[in-house]
Each structure stands twice: as C-alpha cells, then as structure tokens.
Amino acid sequence: MTNQVIVLNKRPSGKPTTNDFKTLTEQAPDARQGEILLRTKFVSVDPYLRGRMNDKKSYVPPFELGKPISSGIVAEVVESKSEAFAKGDFVTGSLEWKEFQTSDGKDLVKVDPQAVPLSAYLGAAGMTGRTAYFGLLKIGRPVKGDTLVVSGAAGAVGSIAGQIGKIMGCRVIGIAGSDEKVNALKNKFGFDEAINYKTTKDMAAAIAAACPDGVDIYFDNVGGEVSDAVFQNLNINSRVAVCGSISGYNTEEENKGPRLQPIINTKRVLMQGFIVSDFDDEAEEANKQLVTWIKHQEIKYAETIVEGFDKIPQAFIDLFEGRNEGKMIVKV
Numbered sequence: 001m002t003n004q005v006i007v008l009n010k011r012p013s014g015k016p017t018t019n020d021f022k023t024l025t026e027q028a029p030d031a032r033q034g035e036i037l038l039r040t041k042f043v044s045v046d047p048y049l050r051g052r053m054n055d056k057k058s059y060v061p062p063f064e065l066g067k068p069i070s071s072g073i074v075a076e077v078v079e080s081k082s083e084a085f086a087k088g089d090f091v092t093g094s095l096e097w098k099e100f101q102t103s104d105g106k107d108l109v110k111v112d113p114q115a116v117p118l119s120a121y122l123g124a125a126g127m128t129g130r131t132a133y134f135g136l137l138k139i140g141r142p143v144k145g146d147t148l149v150v151s152g153a154a155g156a157v158g159s160i161a162g163q164i165g166k167i168m169g170c171r172v173i174g175i176a177g178s179d180e181k182v183n184a185l186k187n188k189f190g191f192d193e194a195i196n197y198k199t200t201k202d203m204a205a206a207i208a209a210a211c212p213d214g215v216d217i218y219f220d221n222v223g224g225e226v227s228d229a230v231f232q233n234l235n236i237n238s239r240v241a242v243c244g245s246i247s248g249y250n251t252e253e254e255n256k257g258p259r260l261q262p263i264i265n266t267k268r269v270l271m272q273g274f275i276v277s278d279f280d281d282e283a284e285e286a287n288k289q290l291v292t293w294i295k296h297q298e299i300k301y302a303e304t305i306v307e308g309f310d311k312i313p314q315a316f317i318d319l320f321e322g323r324n325e326g327k328m329i330v331k332v
C-alpha cells in the first residue's frame with residue numbers, strides 16, 4: 001500500500017508558497033506489537049506552524065528540512081496491536097502529514113464521534129477552542145458588563161473567544177477582514193458589533209464609536225496596526241490577552257510599532273501572553289465545557305473544510321489571505 005507524505009522542502013521566505021512543501025510517496029508502514037496503524041481523516045492547519053518553518057528557537061522546535069510537517073490530526077485506528085486501542089477508534093493528537101502512520105498512542109486522546117462531529121476536535125472542541133477559553137477566562141478575566149474586543153474575530157480562536165465573552169455577559173466587538181465575516185460575526189456568532197479592518201480608514205475612531213464605554217478586555221490574535229488602534233481605546237485596569245500576532249508572521253524585518261509603555265502605565269493595563277499548553281492540566285475540563293456549550297448551541301462554530309490530502313499546503317497558505325471562516329481544516 002502506498003502512502004503520501006508532505007515534508008518541508010525549504011524554509012519559506014515571507015509568505016509561504018506551495019514550493020516550500022514536497023509530497024513524497026512511500027510504502028505505508030505496518031503496526032508493530034504495542035502500536036496502532038492510523039488513517040488520517042482531518043488535518044488542522046494553523047498559523048503557528050509558520051513559526052516552526054523558520055530555523056529559530058521557540059516554544060516548539062522548528063520543523064526539519066526534508067522531514068514531515070506535523071499538526072493536530074484526527075485519525076481512525078485501522079489496525080491495533082495495542083491493548084489501549086481498538087480498530088475503529090478515533091484519536092486526536094499531534095501527528096505527521098501522512099495518509100497512514102503508526103503510533104504507540106501515548107500522546108493520543110480517543111475522541112467520540114457521537115458527541116460532536118470529528119472535525120470539531122481540531123477546532124471548537126479542541127486546541128483552538130481551548131485557546132479561546134483559557135485566554136479569555138484566565139487572562140481576560142471577564143466581568144459582566146465588560147466591553148471585550150477580539151481581533152481575528154471570525155477565525156477559529158476569535159469566533160469562540162467572542163462567544164465565550166457573550167456567555168460571560170460582556171459586550172463583544174469583533175474585528176475581521178471582510179464584510180462577509182463582519183456579517184457572520186453579528187448574525188451568526190452573536191457579536192454586538194463588528195468592524196472590517198481592511199475597509200475602515202480610521203480604526204481607532206471606529207473602535208471608539210463601537211465601544212462608547214472604552215475597552216476592558218482585548219483578546220489579541222493579530223498584533224500590528226489593528227492592535228495599535230485597540231490600545232488607544234483601553235480603559236483603566238483593562239486586560240490584554242496576547243494570543244498571537246499573525247500580522248507579523250510572514251515579515252522578516254523587525255516590527256517597529258508604537259511604544260505602548262505610556263498607555264500600559266497610565267491605564268494600568270495588565271497584558272499577558274500565553275500558549276494554550278500552559279493550561280494542559282485543565283484541558284480535559286475545558287474540553288468538556290466546550291462540548292457542552294456546543295451541544296446546547298450556546299457556542300456556534302464555523303469550519304472551512306478543504307478536501308484532499310494534497311490540498312494541505314494551500315489550505316495553510318490561505319490562512320494568511322483570510323480565506324477561512326472559523327477553523328481551517330483539510331478532510332483527507
């Protein structure tokens with residue numbers, strides 16, 4: 001049986017292109033004693049993978065040239081020589097961009113296709129859902145009546161962060177990159193207001209107009225100029241959860257934005273970065289809560305599902321063009 005594998009062909013310079021990836025064909029592996037053979041069903045493509053394509057030390061090691069890329073994957077157990085798994089089980093975890101692969105199952109979690117659709121374990125009921133949950137609840141610390149602004153609001157993390165904000169009683173304003181996304185934020189995800197940062201000339205003024213009482217919590221997914229504009233509207237004792245800064249992931253020059261210290265100082269802003277894995281001890285509890293909210297339709301989630309193993313690199317590249325609403329996922 002043949003097996004397709006996607007490896008890092010070269011380190012991207014600026015925005016990634018499909019030439020940065022290469023598809024190899026190899027023989028599918030056999031499960032040894034204690035192992036399972038997995039067939040990939042759904043692959044998560046995520047902005048943070050861009051950082052791993054640089055040869056730079058970070059909180060996760062860089063991908064190696066010529067070696068398979070890995071990301072969150074939902075897979076089916078097609079053969080089991082392990083007591084912990086049975087044929088037909090579904091699992092999720094960090095796996096390689098391969099159609100088939102073996103695993104000892106140690107870092108994999110079984111998922112229930114009856115609870116929520118399998119793809120949701122890569123998004124709202126998985127890593128990006130937990131990112132929204134922990135970033136907002138642990139760092140944003142919402143109080144009923146707070147004004148919450150979310151950037152990257154129509155994406156996987158942002159759309160869930162805003163809805164958790166609504167559950168916590170906040171007034172929620174989303175920032176996103178198209179009129180369709182602005183419409184979805186207000187009409188599908190229940191945000192109170194939404195702003196298209198690509199067509200708005202004076203973002204600071206637009207945020208001030210949408211937030212007459214100022215901004216108490218900023219859930220920052222994008223950094224850059226959008227965030228500069230939000231900072232101008234922060235209230236005294238506001239909190240900023242720094243989740244990501246996708247606006248700078250493809251730029252090689254040093255980011256020279258405004259100096260924020262005077263705002264942080266005079267407004268007594270509490271600003272903290274976080275990585276979702278900081279809260280792994282509480283991941284199970286968060287997953288349960290997210291699944292409950294999804295089942296009770298207190299949280300709605302969107303997915304942009306692209307079909308075909310060979311489409312994984314393009315789906316990843318499309319994240320930087322904003323071609324996704326909600327979680328970008330490849331169905332294999």
Ligand SMILES: NC(=O)c1ccc[n+]([C@@H]2O[C@H](COP(=O)([O-])OP(=O)(O)OC[C@H]3O[C@@H](n4cnc5c(N)ncnc54)[C@H](OP(=O)(O)O)[C@@H]3O)[C@@H](O)[C@H]2O)c1
Pocket residue numbers: 046047048127128131152153154155156157158175176177178181221222224226242243244245246247248274275276277319320321322323324325326327328
């Ligand atoms: N801290 C953590 O543990 C953690 C975990 C997961 C994700 N993250 C971070 O959270 C952020 C969102 O991740 P996600 O998985 O939910 O991705 P996502 O928001 O579903 O997809 C990326 C979105 O970013 C927006 N974007 C792309 N280029 C941009 C730019 N130059 N300026 C502003 N927006 C831009 C696009 O939406 P528009 O059409 O609106 O531009 C695009 O749809 C990323 O920064 C990611 O690195 C952090």
